[in-house]
Amino acid sequence: MRRGATSAPRPAVATGYSRPVALRISVVGTGYLGAVHAACMADLGHTVVAIDVDPAKVEALAAGRAPIFEPGLDELLERALATGRLTFTSDYAAAAGADVHFICVGTPQRRGENAADTSYVFAAAESLAPHLGASTLVVGKSTVPVGTAARVLERLRRGAPAGDGVRLAWNPEFLREGFAIEDTVAPDRFVYGVDGDTADADVALLDQVYAAPLATGTPRLVTDFATAELVKVSANAFLATKISFINAMAEVCEAAGADVVALAEAIGHDDRIGHKFLGAGLGFGGGCLPKDIRAFMARAGELGADQALTFLREVDAINLRRRSRMVDLARAECGGTLIGKKVAVLGAAFKPNSDDIRDSPALDVARAAHLAGATVTVHDPKALPVARRVHPDMSYADTIEAACEGADVVLHLTEWKDYRDIDPAALKAVVSSPHIIDGRNALDPARWRGAGWTYRALGRPHPVVA
Ligand SMILES: NC(=O)C1=CN([C@@H]2O[C@H](COP(=O)(O)OP(=O)(O)OC[C@H]3O[C@@H](n4cnc5c(N)ncnc54)[C@H](O)[C@@H]3O)[C@@H](O)[C@H]2O)C=CC1
Ligand SMILES: O=C(O)[C@H]1O[C@H](OP(=O)(O)OP(=O)(O)OC[C@H]2O[C@@H](n3ccc(=O)[nH]c3=O)[C@H](O)[C@@H]2O)[C@H](O)[C@@H](O)[C@@H]1O
CATH class of the missing domain: 3.40.50.720 (NAD(P)-binding Rossmann-like Domain)
Incomplete structure (x- = not known):
């Protein structure tokens, strides 16, 4: 496990994974998440078509130029493109015939609000639906408010010729920028949120997608949609809270003339606390932690559970x-x-x-x-x-x-x-x-x-x- 996480026994972790099988995969959205996911899936041996509405991104990626700086991505793209197993396009029709379709589009904070803008996820589902065959699996990877997956499934089924034959799983992504490739092919865990009568078949298909990393012993947890969606946002909320905790200690250290670096070092020696994510300083930013804690608060409010997350307001404010x-x-x-x-x-x-x-x-x-x-x-x-x-x-x-x-x-x-x-x-x-x-x-x-x-x-x- 790459981040040194300790592991308690997990009864839901399944075993007995399938042997590697090369699949046909489509990846919708080629940003920080999708570009890396597409290249890594091709590198694992699958045949991948990656789709984005931004033609400049598609052109750059097809030419082997990553539109973002991510260590190792240029080399990985070059290697994957050379195999002929990785292509990029703006044409959704190219997704037809794939066994698995990954949705990796953005879920930014809505302008002027805390809530996530899920419109890109729904737009991607609507564009994908007409190209879905009778037994294809769509897999959401974007970080979404709990309850989104069920709505995406409705939207897919409404637009797909196969109707209720369309299947959906939610498989949140935990990669860190700067370590995106390593985190994609060797994550701490896989989480599959599945639903309905086809759940076993969906799990089996995802096991084929990830056969190589699973073979190295990566834990895999199978849950319902809602739990999978919540695992993702609660993990980010925990990480944000840990950073704001140490930054709150930094504020007190400043008032008391103490040293937060020494304090973090000392408390981190307690295994239950650990040293990771106790880096005091300017705090967290980026396209994920800030918007994810805000979207989480907004969603909890919609569900009538806003009191549960009021502490995240403080986490944001400290930050x-x-x-x-x-x-x-x-x-x-x-x-x-x-x-x-x-x-x-x-x-x-x-x-x-x-x-x-x-x-x-x-x-x-x-x-x-x-x-x-x-x-x-x-x-x-x-x-x-x-x-x-x-x-x-x-x-x-x-x-x-x-x-x-x-x-x-x-x-x-x-x-x-x-x-x-x-x-x-x-x-x-x-x-x-x-x-x-x-x-x-x-x-x-x-x-x-x-x-x-x-x-x-x-x-x-x-x-x-x-
Ligand atoms: N950046 C990261 O490190 C991680 C991001 N995530 C989550 O993954 C999702 C994507 O994040 P990023 O890759 O950072 O976003 P991004 O903004 O870099 O990329 C999103 C891509 O989706 C494309 N897109 C938007 N609508 C589309 C549509 N209808 N059809 C096809 N393409 C479309 C955009 O053109 C863009 O290239 C978000 O939900 C984010 O929270 C999860 C884990 C890590
Ligand atoms: O959902 C996501 O997109 C991702 O968000 C974060 O990954 P990322 O945003 O790439 O970067 P982190 O390494 O988590 O750092 C986030 C911010 O926290 C800051 N940070 C991190 C650690 C620390 O000790 N102190 C601290 O201030 C960093 O400087 C950075 O601004 C999570 O770590 C990933 O697991 C998750 O998949």
Whole structure:
């Protein structure tokens, strides 16, 4: 198990998986999830057609160019395309004849609301339905509010020539960006949400899809639709809560003059707590944790269970407070005002090893500093093209040195290895004042202080007693 999860006995885990069989698969949606899923399924030996409504994405993927930065994806695409088993198209008719159809389209937060926008999932189901044969299985992988699968099945059956012959399973995805390939082919577990008389056949077919990873002992749990949908959002809610817990401790540490890094290290030695996801700092962002906890609250409210999840409001609030705290620290380091100051921001992606800037804490801080009157220059090893496209109003630099030139303060906001490798003495020659604030508690305070920098960090005393 890749993330070192401990495993209690799980009676629902089945055994006796089928032997590998090459299947015909369609994958609808080729974003962070779908592109990786399609390439991995082809690499496992299946024949895959991947469909997206965005022709630019289809063209890039068909030419072997991943439209996103994900470690290993370019190489995997090249390998899979060379076998002839992986094709990309915008034409849903190409899905006809597949044994299994995966729905991997987005479920973003609805504008101005907490709830998830499931319209892409329903649109995908409607487009797919006319091409479904008599005994094909549709498998939802998108993260959806509980109750969505049952509605998707209705929609599929209404639109498909095979009518009630259409089958659906919900098989949520748990991959992390930056580790997407590894997490797809060697996940901690598979969860199959199944329904009705065909449940056994659906499980058997999914076992064929995942025969190779299952053969290595990956746990597989079979549930109903609702439980599978909830497993996914509750896992993300737990992860978000763990991060906000340690960031709440960081707030208290700041008030008490204590050190949250030492605190996390100490409590993490208790196996029941563990060290993972106790990284205090700027908090969580991205296309999943923030929108998933909000959608979860919204759905619980619709179900009349809103009280159960009120704590997630706090989880969200603690998370967002870290961003304003970062701006306050930057202001303090600049002598009480950001007006007319030069701020260098190291990091634009929401996490390292990804070019995803959706709800990026780093860009949020950069924008807030800009609004507070600073001249802000952002650097990122991989996310600059997308950041320039999505936020053309911000200033960017292609090198760390150029971003830091003349800076009054440097903010380290995404913990890329490139930033850990910086020579603080060399960078000191470039800045106006050697002040760095580590928003990810990932730099070595002694190295920076030793080179003559003022080093500050979220949740740690100033100066850090490291
Ligand atoms: N990004 C991640 O790491 C993970 C995402 N998820 C979930 O997977 C789902 C997809 O997420 P991402 O891949 O990040 O989103 P994304 O926005 O990167 O990709 C979605 C893709 O679906 C395409 N699309 C939209 N409507 C379509 C339609 N009707 N027919 C065909 N294609 C259509 C879009 O053009 C886009 O390429 C979401 O529910 C997300 O919560 C789950 C686990 C991990
Ligand atoms: O549903 C999803 O899409 C995915 O969401 C997260 O994956 P991901 O968003 O790729 O990234 P994480 O590694 O979970 O990091 C999320 C955010 O939390 C932050 N984080 C993470 C860990 C930590 O200790 N502290 C912390 O602030 C990261 O910097 C990042 O901004 C989950 O980890 C995946 O299991 C899930 O499949």
